[in-house]
Amino acid sequence: MKKLIPLLSIFIIIAIVIVIFISMSEQKKMVVIHTGNYDKKPIDIELHHFQDSQCGMTIESKINSVQVVAPDGRTWFFDDMGCMSKWYEHIKFKNEAVIWVYATDTKKYIDGRKAWYTRVANTPMHYGFGAYEKKQDGFIDFNQVILHMIRGENLTNPYIKQKLLGNK
The missing domain is CATH 1.20.5 (Single alpha-helices involved in coiled-coils or other helix-helix interfaces)
Incomplete structure (x- = not known):
């Protein structure tokens, strides 16, 4: 006993x-999924009220946030491009999805497929992919972000973190 x-x-x-x-x-x-977004525009999210559809974390900042709109108007929310990438790999409507990322440089949502990404940003889940509207040296495109995530080549990988950040 x-x-x-x-x-x-x-x-x-x-x-x-x-x-x-x-x-x-x-x-x-x-809010994890918003319905009725037939215009496929970014939703004006209320911080601390929307939840990442992949990891479940509360979205606490628009910086690094991502929204994905399906053809039927459902919208999913993410606090980190890495989370969106993990989720994206399993959806059936990849080609039809409208992806909005919050650009660090212009402070607005932009087309995620046209955005440029740094690999060393301080993001909520520490994957490191921060979105920008204007390209800078060393930035990568959307398809490269997805590929790096599939391969596990992000800042959560200690080898990649050492390679990209050095001794920081």
């Missing part, structure tokens, strides 16, 4: 944490 008490205590604590997270989520009424 004494061995069951610690195990039971752990299960009770886990259950309490789960109940707290569920109640917080319902109170905030987090």
Whole structure:
């Protein structure tokens, strides 16, 4: 019986944490997918109210945020281009998707397929792909971002981080 008490205590604590997270989520009424975006324009997101569709994190800044609009008007939200890339790899409407990224240089949503990306930005999930409207030396295009993510070549990989950032 004494061995069951610690195990039971752990299960009770886990259950309490789960109940707290569920109640917080319902109170905030987090938005993961927005429907009815038939114009396929970027949604004016409310910070701390929209949730990343891949990792589940709350979007706390427009910088580095991404929105993907499906042909049927559903819109998904992401706090990091890396999260969007992981999700994007599994969708069936890749060619028809409208992708909006928030550009660091112009502070507005731009076409994600036409954006330029740095590989060393400080992004929420630490993948490193920050979007820009104007190309700079060393920037890569959308297809290269997707390829680097598929290969695991982003700042979450210690080898790549060392290669791109040196001893920082």
